[in-house]
Amino acid sequence: MPRPILLLLAHPALHRSRVNRVLVDAARGVDGVRVCDLYRTYPDFQIDVAEQQALLAEHELIVFQHPFFWYSSPSILKEWQDLVLQFGFAYGPGGDALHGKSLMSAISTGGAEEAYCSKGHNQFTMEKFLRPFEQTAGLCGMRYLPPFILHGTHRLSDIEIAGEAQDYRQILEQLANPRTDLGNLRRERMNGFGAGLAGEVGR
Amino acid sequence: MTLALAIEPGAAAVAAGGPADALGYALVYLLAAVVAVPLAKRIGMGSVLGYLAAGVVIGPAGVDLVGDTSEVMHFAEFGVVMMLFLIGLELRPRALWEMRSDVLGLGGLQVGLTAAAIAGLSMAVGLTPLPAVAIGLTLALSSTAIVLQTLSERGLSDSPPGRRAFSVLLFQDIAVIPILAALPLLAAPDAGAEAGASASHIADLPAGLQAAAILGTILAIVLGGRLLARPLFRAVASTHLRELFSATALLVVVGISLLMGFVGLSAALGTFLAGVVLAESEYRHELESDLEPFKGLLLGLFFITVGASIDFGLVFERPAFVCGLVLALVGVKGGILFGLTRLWKIPKATGTTLALILSQGGEFGFVLVATSRTLDIYDEPTGMLVTAVVALSMAATPLLLLLDEHVLQPRFAKGSDAPEREDDMPADRKPPVIIAGFGRYGQAAGRMLVANGIDITVLDLDPGTVDLLREHGMPVYYGDATRPALLHAAGCADAKLFVIATDSTTHSIRIAGAVRQHHPHVKIVSRAYDVRQAHILRGEGVDETVCDVNGGGLALGRASLIALGYDPYRAERAMKRFERHEGETQRMLFEALGDPTRTLQVARQRTADLGRLLEADSESEDTTRDSAWSTSAAIEAARD
Numbered sequence: 001m002p003r004p005i006l007l008l009l010a011h012p013a014l015h016r017s018r019v020n021r022v023l024v025d026a027a028r029g030v031d032g033v034r035v036c037d038l039y040r041t042y043p044d045f046q047i048d049v050a051e052q053q054a055l056l057a058e059h060e061l062i063v064f065q066h067p068f069f070w071y072s073s074p075s076i077l078k079e080w081q082d083l084v085l086q087f088g089f090a091y092g093p094g095g096d097a098l099h100g101k102s103l104m105s106a107i108s109t110g111g112a113e114e115a116y117c118s119k120g121h122n123q124f125t126m127e128k129f130l131r132p133f134e135q136t137a138g139l140c141g142m143r144y145l146p147p148f149i150l151h152g153t154h155r156l157s158d159i160e161i162a163g164e165a166q167d168y169r170q171i172l173e174q175l176a177n178p179r180t181d182l183g184n185l186r187r188e189r190m191n192g193f194g195a196g197l198a199g200e201v202g203r
Numbered sequence: 204m205t206l207a208l209a210i211e212p213g214a215a216a217v218a219a220g221g222p223a224d225a226l227g228y229a230l231v232y233l234l235a236a237v238v239a240v241p242l243a244k245r246i247g248m249g250s251v252l253g254y255l256a257a258g259v260v261i262g263p264a265g266v267d268l269v270g271d272t273s274e275v276m277h278f279a280e281f282g283v284v285m286m287l288f289l290i291g292l293e294l295r296p297r298a299l300w301e302m303r304s305d306v307l308g309l310g311g312l313q314v315g316l317t318a319a320a321i322a323g324l325s326m327a328v329g330l331t332p333l334p335a336v337a338i339g340l341t342l343a344l345s346s347t348a349i350v351l352q353t354l355s356e357r358g359l360s361d362s363p364p365g366r367r368a369f370s371v372l373l374f375q376d377i378a379v380i381p382i383l384a385a386l387p388l389l390a391a392p393d394a395g396a397e398a399g400a401s402a403s404h405i406a407d408l409p410a411g412l413q414a415a416a417i418l419g420t421i422l423a424i425v426l427g428g429r430l431l432a433r434p435l436f437r438a439v440a441s442t443h444l445r446e447l448f449s450a451t452a453l454l455v456v457v458g459i460s461l462l463m464g465f466v467g468l469s470a471a472l473g474t475f476l477a478g479v480v481l482a483e484s485e486y487r488h489e490l491e492s493d494l495e496p497f498k499g500l501l502l503g504l505f506f507i508t509v510g511a512s513i514d515f516g517l518v519f520e521r522p523a524f525v526c527g528l529v530l531a532l533v534g535v536k537g538g539i540l541f542g543l544t545r546l547w548k549i550p551k552a553t554g555t556t557l558a559l560i561l562s563q564g565g566e567f568g569f570v571l572v573a574t575s576r577t578l579d580i581y582d583e584p585t586g587m588l589v590t591a592v593v594a595l596s597m598a599a600t601p602l603l604l605l606l607d608e609h610v611l612q613p614r615f616a617k618g619s620d621a622p623e624r625e626d627d628m629p630a631d632r633k634p635p636v637i638i639a640g641f642g643r644y645g646q647a648a649g650r651m652l653v654a655n656g657i658d659i660t661v662l663d664l665d666p667g668t669v670d671l672l673r674e675h676g677m678p679v680y681y682g683d684a685t686r687p688a689l690l691h692a693a694g695c696a697d698a699k700l701f702v703i704a705t706d707s708t709t710h711s712i713r714i715a716g717a718v719r720q721h722h723p724h725v726k727i728v729s730r731a732y733d734v735r736q737a738h739i740l741r742g743e744g745v746d747e748t749v750c751d752v753n754g755g756g757l758a759l760g761r762a763s764l765i766a767l768g769y770d771p772y773r774a775e776r777a778m779k780r781f782e783r784h785e786g787e788t789q790r791m792l793f794e795a796l797g798d799p800t801r802t803l804q805v806a807r808q809r810t811a812d813l814g815r816l817l818e819a820d821s822e823s824e825d826t827t828r829d830s831a832w833s834t835s836a837a838i839e840a841a842r843d
Binding site: 013014015018044110154 | 771772773775832835837
């Protein structure tokens with residue numbers, strides 16, 4: 001039995017997407033991964049809280065996959081957090097529904113990796129920009145895994161993107177493998193994790 | 204004097220007799236009402252006083268155009284019967300049950316104590332005990348017609364004193380029956396038996412059968428109202444002939460009146476009962492609005508005949524004596540009622556209004572005087588005197604209420620009585636929203652409101668729809684919302700919002716006009732077929748319109764885009780953007796209304812805009828309009 005993974009995709013214009021569409025297509029083939037396209041499921045932003053909470057309860061690992069808009073997620077994912085991570089469900093007294101689960105960000109940025117450092121034009125590292133997600137996971141009693149990040153997507157060729165998608169797929173396969181210890185992932189980024197362990201796990 | 208000249212042709216017809224007789228009388232009565240009532244209202248006295256004054260003018264004391272009014276009055280009393288039917292319609296059985304303490308306690312003590320006090324006073328001025336008791340019972344009753352008409356005219360029907368007054372009147376109406384039955388006992392033994400028998404057609408039967416007949420009649424009214432009335436009204440309503448519905452309504456009321464008279468019960472009581480039974484019916488508002496004009500006319504006629512029947516000869520002979528008796532009557536009745544209201548812990552302000560409004564003698568008084576005279580309980584002059592006192596006390600009521608309203612109530616408002624509050628019984632349902640037209644469109648809107656906890660009343664013209672929806676527990680009523688009387692009956696005066704959801708464009712425009720004209724305060728939201736109709740509706744005073752084409756069509760457009768492979772969110776945005784553009788176009792066209800050149804200009808301009816907008820929506824080169832989340836520019840920049 002694979003570890004159940006819920007992939008929440010937030011991209012408002014998939015028909016214009018070069019990266020996320022390919023990534024999510026790659027993820028769909030992974031055993032144990034369930035994809036929920038938030039803009040497709042709730043085009044009028046009327047998120048069904050009970051439905052989403054039920055989905056969360058069924059999965060061990062939650063992946064937020066989205067482009068990096070204004071140093072954060074597209075708006076529907078924020079709406080999702082505001083509504084679904086309810087007091088008494090995700091935090092506060094009795095709010096332990098997510099305790100022990102894991103959260104991972106899978107993000108694409110137009111800017112190059114060099115832009116995300118103290119000397120770059122975005123001034124801060126991705127780790128700093130992702131602090132709100134990290135702390136959200138913390139408050140909900142979830143483990144925040146190292147993020148999967150694709151930088152400089154504007155410069156990536158279609159072939160390069162296909163290669164990244166292959167990496168993404170392997171990462172998700174590793175994470176879905178129940179023998180992978182999510183509490184012991186000592187890395188800064190998830191990128192390359194799947195390729196590194198591919199031989200050991202032995203598909 | 205101009206009045207006398209104006210009605211001369213009618214008077215001639217009256218004098219000549221013959222077929223023009225009835226019309227001649229009608230002319231006199233109608234003209235008197237049309238002249239006197241607006242005058243009375245203009246000087247703030249209310250319509251009842253106006254009718255009474257008109258009666259005095261055309262009666263024997265004035266220009267004497269109508270001769271003997273007793274037959275007309277008998278006919279006009281039917282207005283009181285109708286009024287009680289309409290009151291019954293307003294009152295659900297549960298509301299009636301909640302009033303039981305007021306009806307039995309307050310009403311019972313009022314009648315008992317007042318009758319005893321007046322009988323005592325009568326004996327003090329030299330009458331023997333039996334006639335004194337008869338007069339006491341006669342004068343203990345108040346005038347349902349005057350009180351209720353005055354209450355509704357002053358908007359007090361639903362106020363605490365209004366509801367209490369109604370409870371007392373209800374007891375009195377019920378009490379008339381045993382009083383009529385008891386009068387023969389007060390007569391000299393030899394005169395009594397025969398006259399008493401004339402009261403009902405079943406009086407010759409043994410007591411057990413009489414009781415069975417009475418019970419059977421009441422049962423027949425209740426069961427008939429429950430089981431027969433609905434199919435009957437539905438069958439009539441589906442003919443879509445309005446006059447036939449009115450005829451049926453009248454038929455029901457007249458039929459019940461005659462039936463009650465046959466077994467010797469009060470017709471007013473019987474129709475009241477029938478009204479209560481029909482209060483839950485979907486045809487309630489339509490019945491109300493159909494009977495309302497008849498009731499109003501007959502009551503007016505009744506007041507006129509009361510005015511005409513005042514024997515001013517008697518009054519002028521001993522003015523001080525008659526006035527003293529009127530004052531005594533008003534004083535005793537009012538005093539006893541006020542005392543009772545203190546006992547009931549009713550606030551002084553409410554108690555005062557209640558005491559004054561019920562202080563007169565009533566139309567049942569005239570009936571009891573007539574019966575007493577038949578039974579020879581007292582002599583002719585005494586009977587004339589009692590009749591005059593009752594009529595004058597009726598005329599005094601509107602004046603007393605003016606006194607109450609302008610002198611007494613302001614004092615209570617200032618005084619320490621103000622914070623004292625009464626536990627009100629629940630008022631009749633007054634939903635804030637009325638919906639006209641309840642097809643699929645209206646149902647969607649209405650059910651959404653109900654789902655949000657908003658109380659609605661629904662008016663629809665299709666008996667099938669009405670039946671079906673009532674089975675599902677929706678508050679749906681049969682009726683045409685263009686009729687002012689129906690709007691009134693549905694509670695439009697108290698509504699916050701009127702929703703028009705009919706599918707006929709011409710009909711919805713007429714409804715909008717009627718609602719706006721009669722209820723300027725209420726907000727109107729209407730379905731509109733297209734832009735043109737939306738303009739017309741707004742011209743009629745509709746506050747907000749929603750176009751059909753947009754509502755259904757846009758959703759269909761969105762579904763089509765998704766079917767063509769658009770992502771749902773993209774389709775949603777495309778729909779919203781198109782909708783906003785349409786809305787703006789509508790607004791601009793509305794502003795350009797009446798200026799053909801400008802209208803054409805706007806139309807062309809907006810069509811061109813739309814063309815550009817649609818191009819931008821597709822994957823064309825021009826991305827200036829919708830470049831949301833487009834990365835092409837950024838990619839270009841990155842490659843440079």
